[in-house]
Amino acid sequence: MKRVEKTRDCHMEDFRRSATLWPLLRLFKHFSPGKDGVPDRPNRHARAHTVDGVQYTPVNALIATMFAASVLREVHESLILDNGTPGPGELEAGTDGNVPDVE
DSSP states (O other), rough: OOOOHHHHHHHHHHHHHHHHHHHHHHTTTTOOOOOOOOOOOOOHHHHOOOOTTTTSOOOHHHHHHHHHHHHHHHHHHHHHHHHTTOOOOOOOHHHHHHHHOOO
């Protein structure tokens, strides 16, 4: 497996975090009850200030679940890297092809 140079690792980490958190902007998009129509995609303000079936759909539940999973994964990855433990794909196989144990 080819390793990415250390200078590019930082950029990839920033990209991953940005890609993970970018949907958060849409989740917190401004919504004014009575002025704006209830959005059909997940929106924190619409759920807090109105009860409308257009917000509670299987598609929105899937979107919210996928977003939560990606944020949790990124937080977990950050904790692993902050502790100095090798993250996924960072372990190099030894000469015998086996990946060394991490303590």
